[in-house]
Amino acid sequence: MTFGLQAALLLGVQLVLSPAAPTIPSNFFYRDYLNGHGDKGTGFSGVKLQVDSAQPTVFSVRGGNATVPCRFWREPESSSPRRVRVKWSWRPAAGGHETDVLVAVGSRSRGFGAFRGRVQLRREFPGDATLLMTDLLLNDTGSYRCEVVDGLEDRSTSVYLELRGVVFPYQHPGGHYHLSFPAAQQACEEQDSTLATFPQLLRSWKEGLNWCNAGWLADGTVQYPITRPRAPCGGSGHAPGVRSYGRRHLHLHRFDVFCFSSSLQGKVYYLQSSKMNLTDAQQACQEDGAQVAKVGQLYAAWKLTGLDHCDAGWLADGSVRYPISSPRRNCGPPEPGVHSFGFPPPQHKHGVYCYKSGDR
Template sequence: MMVAHPRPLLVILLQLLLSCLPALGYSSNRFFYQDILNGNGNGEIHFNGVKLHVDSSQPFVFALRGSNATLSCRYWYEPELSSPRRVRVKWSWLPIVGGHETDVLVAIGPRIHSFGDFRDRVHLRQDSPGDASLVMTELQLNDTGRYRCEVIDGLEDKSATVNLELRGVVFPYQPPHGRYNLTYHDAQQVCQEQDSTLATFEQLFQAWEEGLDWCNAGWLADGTVQYPITKSRSPCGGLGLAPGVRSYGRRHRHLHRYDAFCFSSSLRGKVYYLQLPQKVNLTEAQQVCFNNGAQIAKVGQLYAAWKFMGLDRCDAGWLADGSLRYPINNPRRNCGPMEPGVRSFGFAPPHHKHGVYCYSAGTR
């Protein structure tokens, strides 16, 4: 005689659950969920037959340091919903070169929270239903990168990306102790000290298109070593090699040493040549700028003033790193080559007497 074994409890529970599905409106080719946050009090259930869309009308945004920028993002539903939904909007940032995705802002309804270096510099525009555009203020050099707008509604999760790029000027830099003395991390530091950041390949390529020609190889932000040539010549790849951006590829960031290509953007304030009754040494130059309510200008600030403010002066002056330079926008006799640029005399002995360029953060 065979004895029937009692059915396992798990099987019984599963059968009970399946018997309830028709009452909930279940269909074999869809799943359902109940969104408590968006519930209307009537036990409303939303199916995935309603599709969430997220898009950006402007995938590339170009701006200047210190300015504001709006990164567009809009979401909508198909078919259109009869009542608004409370969604979670999240903006995150991925640097152009390496690094991890970083939270910028999270918003759920009226509650908004910003993070890290973006704190108090970002908010949502929200001009119309479905507008999740990110408004950024006081843009910084390191804000360049790819931004992701993610909209989450229950189990639905859609996103769009916007690339932010700062317009600026690229300049080659080598320290006082000479050519090819910088590791990758040294290059990062010296650019930062000169009110700039390591240039990306895209920024160097654009500078090359605008005429930058430099035969010394320098670090870029991605860890490659490259240099731009507009006039082919023997020491710079050979006469037979077409103009372009020459590349050494990726180099060891701790062992290999080169120069640096730095990137600076527009600046708030003003760089000016300080009129003095007599020339000054480097220590005196720092002091006279301070006495004038300013500070001695950095190399990146001089380049930005030349590029964006049209600074033109045929007098060499001290800069913060101990170099002597002067900016020319209107080439003329006795002011260097017959093309615009920032001229450099290199690093003079600090006791020598010269003029000085100052930087004032306020309006002058």
């Protein structure tokens, strides 16, 4: 806590937020201290505030729940009841400024922004400041900081929330290296996914992702994962790894993109029907109470549910792909993955992969 805030608390001066701060009035949270109902003498009694988390990383999936642990206590233990202020904030995995998630004083709490209505404190025991999150979004990945303020003492701990899912490379229908950073963001969103972060790409590389074309990541860098070094991909004399072009101009430079998709809210399936053009494929899925699957949905079904089908089919972006979990003869490359035929003319005839949401 800064000296200015300490002085304000001691003197009872009303705190005023700058225009860049959250729009919720700060006096909601500080009123108890400024009105003299806080813990007088805190910081001079010899009681030390401690804050800790049971684990550094929490894993979940999109649409699921997460329990982000945090607890606080005092040494030596205080016998008198004390009211503290608990604040949870979030720093996105791609970097940037911290965003308020939830602030609580006593039994009162308030969520902020996109977290409103999806977060609350658990409060199972004295000192339990664990954050309960529901209906997780793809962009909820990042570092969550639990800050506890007890009078003049201020302690915090951080927990990283990581969503399990799949990273996949994506290119513009016109070919490689057509996407600016904003266009890359839009392309991932259109495929039911979001821009991958570097930790997500690194994990995928460790799991065997090998891709020669460079793509945007969420932090504005351009990178690509290589497990088998070779001449066309940076040279065969270099070690395997995630290779980086560094940060590029977000609007002027053009690359592919690495997207990230997590759990499905429905089912992807190959529609057993005759071969058809893209328009007929869209109609066939609609008649089956579904829609043509998006690329991110097909990758998620392959990675998370083991979808395996040797027949190529249309997807919503006009590409033709098929998922292989158990490689075998006459089913393409010897590695598992989602294999692509690119973007054939829409009048060509193929099967189709449909997506049916969970409420159908």
